Amino acid sequence: MLELQNISFHADDKDILKNINLKIDDKFVAITGPNGSGKSTLLKVIMGIIKPTEGRVLFDGQDITDLEVYERANLGISFAFQQPVRFKGLKVKDLLSIAAGEGVDVSKDCKYLSAVGLCAKDYLNREINDTLSGGEMKRIEIAMAAARGGKLSLFDEPEAGIDLWSFQSLIKVFENLRRVTNGNIMIISHQERILEIADKIIYLKDGVVDRFDESAKIMSELNMGRYGCGCAYSQKEGACNG
Amino acid sequence: MDELEKRMLKEVAELDSLPVGAFNIRSNGESAGRCSTANIQIESRESGDGINVYFKDGTKNESCHIPVIISKSGHKECVYNDFFVGSDCDVVIVAGCGISNCGGHDSQHDGIHTFHIGKNSKVKYVEKHYGEGNGTGKRFMNPTTVVNLDEGATMEMDTSQIAGINDTYRITKAVLGPGATLIMHDKILTNFDQTAKAEITVELNGDDSVCDIVSRGVAKGESEQDVIIDIAGNAKCKGHAECDSIIMDKGVIVATPKLKATCVDASLIHEAAIGKIAGEQIIKLMTLGLNEQEAEQKIIEGFLR
Ligand SMILES: Nc1ncnc2c1ncn2[C@@H]1O[C@H](COP(=O)(O)OP(=O)(O)OP(=O)(O)O)[C@@H](O)[C@H]1O
Ligand SMILES: [Mg+2]
Numbered sequence: 001m002l003e004l005q006n007i008s009f010h011a012d013d014k015d016i017l018k019n020i021n022l023k024i025d026d027k028f029v030a031i032t033g034p035n036g037s038g039k040s041t042l043l044k045v046i047m048g049i050i051k052p053t054e055g056r057v058l059f060d061g062q063d064i065t066d067l068e069v070y071e072r073a074n075l076g077i078s079f080a081f082q083q084p085v086r087f088k089g090l091k092v093k094d095l096l097s098i099a100a101g102e103g104v105d106v107s108k109d110c111k112y113l114s115a116v117g118l119c120a121k122d123y124l125n126r127e128i129n130d131t132l133s134g135g136e137m138k139r140i141e142i143a144m145a146a147a148r149g150g151k152l153s154l155f156d157e158p159e160a161g162i163d164l165w166s167f168q169s170l171i172k173v174f175e176n177l178r179r180v181t182n183g184n185i186m187i188i189s190h191q192e193r194i195l196e197i198a199d200k201i202i203y204l205k206d207g208v209v210d211r212f213d214e215s216a217k218i219m220s221e222l223n224m225g226r227y228g229c230g231c232a233y234s235q236k237e238g239a240c241n242g
Numbered sequence: 243m244d245e246l247e248k249r250m251l252k253e254v255a256e257l258d259s260l261p262v263g264a265f266n267i268r269s270n271g272e273s274a275g276r277c278s279t280a281n282i283q284i285e286s287r288e289s290g291d292g293i294n295v296y297f298k299d300g301t302k303n304e305s306c307h308i309p310v311i312i313s314k315s316g317h318k319e320c321v322y323n324d325f326f327v328g329s330d331c332d333v334v335i336v337a338g339c340g341i342s343n344c345g346g347h348d349s350q351h352d353g354i355h356t357f358h359i360g361k362n363s364k365v366k367y368v369e370k371h372y373g374e375g376n377g378t379g380k381r382f383m384n385p386t387t388v389v390n391l392d393e394g395a396t397m398e399m400d401t402s403q404i405a406g407i408n409d410t411y412r413i414t415k416a417v418l419g420p421g422a423t424l425i426m427h428d429k430i431l432t433n434f435d436q437t438a439k440a441e442i443t444v445e446l447n448g449d450d451s452v453c454d455i456v457s458r459g460v461a462k463g464e465s466e467q468d469v470i471i472d473i474a475g476n477a478k479c480k481g482h483a484e485c486d487s488i489i490m491d492k493g494v495i496v497a498t499p500k501l502k503a504t505c506v507d508a509s510l511i512h513e514a515a516i517g518k519i520a521g522e523q524i525i526k527l528m529t530l531g532l533n534e535q536e537a538e539q540k541i542i543e544g545f546l547r
Contacts, residue, residue, distance in 0.1 A: 049525055069528035070537075078529060085526040088486070089458075089544030098530045098540070148530065 001025050001184055002046065002152065007055035009041055009207075016041050017052070018207045024186070027178055030198035030215070031188045038207040039188045040082055043154045046186070047079040048072045059152070076151030080158055082188070084141040086129055092140055093124040099147040112143040115173050117166050134161045146173055149181040156188045167193060195219060243274060246342060250311045253372045254338030261307040261336075266293055268310045271319050282306050282333075292322035292354075295335075299328035299360070307336045310353065315345020315379045320352040329360035329392075336368045339383060341407070343375035350382040357387070362394040369399070373406030380408040387414045391422035393448065402429040403438065404546070412440040418479075420448030428457045429546045432465035432493070439468045446479035446508065455483040460542050461493030472500040475508025485514040488545060490538075 002024045009017040017038050031039050044050040046057060048069040056065045064072055078099075087095075096112060097104045110120035116139040126132060128140065138161050145153050159170060171194070177183050187194060195201055201218040203211040211218055243251075247269055251257045260275065264282035267275040278284045281301040285294050295306060308323060325335065343349045359365055373381035389397055403410060416424050424444060432438050444453045459467045473481040487495045499512035519541050527537035 047529060049529075068533070069525060070531055070533045073529050073531040081526065085520070085522045087523055087541065087544055089547045090540065091544075094540075094544065095530070098527065098532065101531060144530070 001060060002186075003058040004046075005056045005058065007042075007045060007052045007057070009038075009045065009050060010053045016207050017045070020055070020207075020209055022202070022209060022212060024184075024200075026199040027184055028174070028197065028199045029184075029186045029202060030195050030200075031186065031202045031204060032190060032195060033202075033204035033210070037204045039204050040156050041207075042204065043079065043156055043186065043188060046152075047077060047154060049079070073148075073150075076183075078145045078148040078150045078153045080141045080145040080153070080155045082156035082160070084137040086132070086137070088127070088129050090128055091124070092126050092128060095128060095140075095144055096124075096147050099144040101148075108147070112147045113140075115146060115169065115176070116140070116143045117169055118143070135163060138162055142170070142173060146177060149177060150183055151181075152184045152186065153177055154186050157190070158187065159189060159191050159194060171197060192219075195222075243269075246313055247274070247311050250313070250340035250342055250372070251309055253374075254311075254340040254370045255307055255309040255336050257307065257309070261305070263305040263307070264295070265307040265309075266295075268308070268321070270312060270314045270317050274311075279304065287322060287324075289322075291320065292324070294324045294326065297325070297327040297331050297333055297363075299330060301328065301331045301333055303332060305334040305336065309337070310339040310351060312339070312341045312343075312349050312351055315343050315349060315375075315377055316347025318348070318350040320354070322354045323356075325355070325357045325359075325365075327357065327359045327363050327365055329363055331360065331363040331365070333364075334366045334368070338368070338370040338372070339385075340371075341373045341375070341381040341383065343373070343379045343381050344377040345375075346378045348380040348382060350384075352384040352386075354386045355388070357389045357397065359389070359391050359395040359397060361392045363392075364396045364398075366398045367400070369401045371403040371407060371410070373408070375406075381406060382409050383407050384411045385413070389414070389416040389424065391416065391418045391424060391451075393419045394421040395419070396423040397425070399424070399426040399428075401426070402546070404429070404431050405433070407432075407438075408436050410438045410440075412438070414440075414442045416443070416453070417445045418448055418451035418453065420477075421450045422448055423451070424453040424455075426453070426455045426457075428455070430457075430459045430467060430469075431462070431542070431546060432460070432467055433462040434465060435463065436465040437468075438466070441470045441472070442483075443472045443474075444481065445474045445476060446481055447476045449478040451477065451479045453479075453481045453483075457483070457485045458546055459485075459487040459495055460490070460546060461487065461495050462490045464492045464494075466494040466496075468496045468498075470498045470500065471512065473502070473510055473512070475501075475503040475505060475510050477505050478507035479505070479509070481508070481510040483512045485512070486545075487516045488519055488542065489516060490518065 007020040
């Protein structure tokens with residue numbers, strides 16, 4: 001489904017991604033690793049927000065390296081930002097209808113919003129400006145990705161800043177995406193419970209794919225403390241020694 | 243009314259047919275229809291250059307439409323419309339002017355609207371300005387709005403100039419009595435070599451008077467906008483102004499805030515910001531499938547809503 005060939009990204013004299021090679025056919029892949037290891041950069045390369053300095057990106061066999069963000073979106077790739085973007089004047093319903101690629105459909109919008117624990121009545125007409133809280137923004141961001149429901153949904157730390165609502169509901173959103181749209185999901189997370197339900201985990205470190213394997217295998221290594229700071233282990237123990 | 247006039251009516255007043263309630267339609271300087279109601283009386287001014295509109299005390303849930311259309315190239319006019327709203331009213335007034343100029347002469351509409359709003363009355367005022375036409379003649383529009391708010395009165399103004407006006411000088415002057423409220427949303431979009439100047443002056447003279455002014459501007463092409471918001475707090479009052487602009491291409495925007503307080507209990511705030519469209523907003527909309535131009539358009543559409 002997705003293939004990354006020799007992907008490198010340099011900026012500011014730094015090698016942020018170093019020769020990444022990955023072939024991903026799994027339905028649900030989690031990306032984890034320390035802060036600053038290049039996870040967000042990698043997802044942005046897949047979405048086309050960042051152009052890699054070197055390497056190619058293949059999607060369903062098609063070379064999409066030179067495609068623009070919206071062209072990739074129209075091939076069925078979506079992206080939920082780590083820090084959702086705010087707009088003055090545009091409302092939740094505006095973005096949901098752009099996301100769904102159709103006019104406003106209140107019953108559908110209602111479904112997407114209630115899946116992330118928001119009541120459509122209270123939110124559809126809210127402006128996506130700085131009056132929405134951080135957690136509300138994250139939830140709306142996830143609802144938009146669900147509304148797009150494409151072949152490949154990319155999520156950058158969707159659970160960050162979201163209260164305990166919600167964990168189960170959040171996971172339901174992913175399961176739904178998987179089942180209903182038969183789409184693939186790649187998700188950056190530091191959360192053990194998300195890593196556990198993934199089919200595979202990519203462990204990124206210093207811009208390099210340190211590990212890419214079955215979730216269960218990597219989880220047991222993580223739990224044995226092989227990896228430090230910023231990963232599931234340190235979160236679980238509440239200690240950082242890495 | 244011909245097709246052109248009908249379309250212009252739709253642009254400036256969102257009307258598909260004659261409005262319900264009171265109305266006065268002015269087309270190329272002549273009356274193209276008028277209707278008074280039991281509570282709203284429309285009369286021509288003796289000088290013949292506009293209308294006086296009287297709202298009886300206690301008029302509620304009624305509306306008055308007064309659209310103006312200019313489709314004759316070279317037509318220039320200066321019109322005075324005065325509104326006398328009694329006490330305890332709750333009414334909607336929809337004004338608006340459309341100029342369609344396909345000829346070689348300049349067309350111009352100067353409209354001076356004066357509102358006297360009585361005790362505890364509520365007025366919603368909507369005004370849209372719009373120009374079109376591919377002639378070499380220019381389209382000018384200079385609206386002046388004067389608002390006098392009596393005790394406890396409220397005026398909510400929604401004013402916009404979205405396209406096609408070469409040059410505009412928009413003056414708004416409001417004077418507020420005790421407990422009066424003014425809420426104003428002003429939107430301007432300029433493009434090409436258009437110029438727009440807006441001057442909004444508010445005097446908060448009564449205790450507990452409040453004003454909230456939001457001005458949004460988008461300057462594209464090589465257009466220029468000059469926005470002045472001037473609030474004076476002369477009593478125990480609250481004044482807030484927000485002047486927010488997007489510049490694109492080679493647009494120029496000058497935003498000048500002015501606050502003056504002559505009473506220690508006056509609280510006045512002015513916020514102003516000018517910048518281009520945030521790149522991350524465009525990228526976000528691109529991840530939803532819009533190309534760059536579509537994304538920009540959506541962002542501006544929302545911003546000027
Ligand atoms: N355009 C850029 N210019 C310079 N440095 C950059 C640029 N983009 C990212 N970086 C750096 O590259 C590294 C990787 O950033 P990235 O956002 O991908 O990390 P991350 O793994 O997502 O971290 P986190 O867990 O904190 O979200 C960081 O050190 C960051 O400062
Ligand atoms: Mg990140």
